[in-house]
Amino acid sequence: MSKNWRPATQLVHGGTTRSQHGETSEAIFLTQGFVYETSEAAEARFKGETEGFIYARYGSPTNDMFEKRMCMLEGAEDARATASGMAAVASAILCQLKAGDHIVAARALFGSCRWVVETLAPKYGIECTLVDGRDLANWEKAIQKNTKVFFLESPTNPTLEVIDIAGVSKLANQIGAKVVVDNVFATPLFQKPLELGAHIVVYSATKHIDGQGRCLGGVVLSDKDWINEHLHDYFRHTGPAMSPFNAWTLLKGIETLPLRVKQQTENARRVADFLAEQPQVAKVIYPGRKDHPQADIIAKQMSGGSTLVAFELKGGKDAAFALQNALQIARISNNLGDSKSLITHPATTTHKNLTDEARDELGISAGTVRFSAGIEDGDDIVEDFARALKAVKA
Ligand SMILES: *Cc1c(COP(=O)(O)O)cnc(C)c1O
Numbered sequence: 001m002s003k004n005w006r007p008a009t010q011l012v013h014g015g016t017t018r019s020q021h022g023e024t025s026e027a028i029f030l031t032q033g034f035v036y037e038t039s040e041a042a043e044a045r046f047k048g049e050t051e052g053f054i055y056a057r058y059g060s061p062t063n064d065m066f067e068k069r070m071c072m073l074e075g076a077e078d079a080r081a082t083a084s085g086m087a088a089v090a091s092a093i094l095c096q097l098k099a100g101d102h103i104v105a106a107r108a109l110f111g112s113c114r115w116v117v118e119t120l121a122p123k124y125g126i127e128c129t130l131v132d133g134r135d136l137a138n139w140e141k142a143i144q145k146n147t148k149v150f151f152l153e154s155p156t157n158p159t160l161e162v163i164d165i166a167g168v169s170k171l172a173n174q175i176g177a178k179v180v181v182d183n184v185f186a187t188p189l190f191q192k193p194l195e196l197g198a199h200i201v202v203y204s205a206t207k208h209i210d211g212q213g214r215c216l217g218g219v220v221l222s223d224k225d226w227i228n229e230h231l232h233d234y235f236r237h238t239g240p241a242m243s244p245f246n247a248w249t250l251l252k253g254i255e256t257l258p259l260r261v262k263q264q265t266e267n268a269r270r271v272a273d274f275l276a277e278q279p280q281v282a283k284v285i286y287p288g289r290k291d292h293p294q295a296d297i298i299a300k301q302m303s304g305g306s307t308l309v310a311f312e313l314k315g316g317k318d319a320a321f322a323l324q325n326a327l328q329i330a331r332i333s334n335n336l337g338d339s340k341s342l343i344t345h346p347a348t349t350t351h352k353n354l355t356d357e358a359r360d361e362l363g364i365s366a367g368t369v370r371f372s373a374g375i376e377d378g379d380d381i382v383e384d385f386a387r388a389l390k391a392v393k394a
Pocket residue numbers: 084085086087089110112113153157182184185203204205206207216217218
């Protein structure tokens with residue numbers, strides 16, 4: 001295995017271990033536990049004197065392959081695979097904090113992520129300040145003596161704002177705080193938070209990594225010291241482990257990640273460019289377009305626009321509903337990153353629980369629509385939008 005392989009190669013071969021049968025495809029080890037030849041062997045395993053697995057809540061062979069492959073892709077030293085993206089986010093944040101600590105988080109967060117820092121953490125005496133993460137001055141102003149963690153997602157859901165990851169990491173390093181980045185929207189292919197100075201990266205593997213709508217999963221990646229000091233025991237004793245079956249499914253998904261994300265990104269760019277010219281559309285936000293309000297930061301930290309497009313229809317909710325209902329290829333769904341194109345109206349679905357004020361702050365209006373590009377033929381997707389927009393008044 002070469003560390004210098006490019007991502008497409010690592011994602012097919014990285015981390016593979018074969019059983020005595022020499023199978024081509026990775027095996028699924030659906031086992032809860034492991035047996036030892038002798039009492040002495042069990043003792044040595046428990047003392048950590050010999051390598052090997054102990055119990056599937058701690059780690060298991062198929063999960064290990066998935067974790068190693070993710071480490072190669074991310075450039076991380078170590079990882080833990082979790083049952084869902086939210087298990088990854090909650091573990092990454094809670095494992096390193098105690099009562100009296102303080103989190104600064106960008107307010108534009110995936111709904112459940114916001115609940116973890118805004119609602120759950122305070123129940124355990126962990127304070128949280130939410131800021132408009134686009135301006136570094138807001139992060140700096142929010143710092144307190146007890147600030148231990150900065151948490152952000154970039155680009156954000158659903159309005160694709162970006163946050164200067166290197167800038168936030170520099171501030172964190174000045175006070176010895178850790179930066180946790182939820183890197184789902186950029187994918188591991190277009191943005192490398194660890195290279196930008198962040199300390200911990202989390203994914204919902206449910207999204208592009210599976211990418212085919214099958215199973216939930218998540219992963220936390222960082223350096224060995226942080227994992228050993230903070231996540232290792234938390235993970236063992238609270239049990240957010242991924243099912244080996246899901247680890248196997250995700251290993252298969254990950255092999256085709258670069259192919260799928262490349263096609264999805266090309267389709268997203270084409271839809272963004274098409275929508276920008278349409279009279280019914282007030283505004284298009286796509287990180288791959290020069291007119292993105294933060295194109296300068298994007299140029300510094302992303303190597304591609306990724307697979308999501310946000311746009312605003314002049315006709316508000318009626319127009320958004322009419323468009324979604326008329327589309328034949330993009331299906332109405334709150335999921336994203338799938339090989340099927342998906343479309344959602346955040347104000348009435350994913351972000352309906354926010355107050356009107358919080359939605360305004362995030363730039364989510366009644367006419368905001370989020371499109372997740374699939375791997376279909378781009379000509380078909382654009383033609384479908386052209387046809388469906390006829391149902392929408394200019
Ligand atoms: C989906 C998602 C999550 C949560 O992941 P699950 O696998 O659904 O638990 C967290 N963050 C972002 C940005 C997401 O898109």
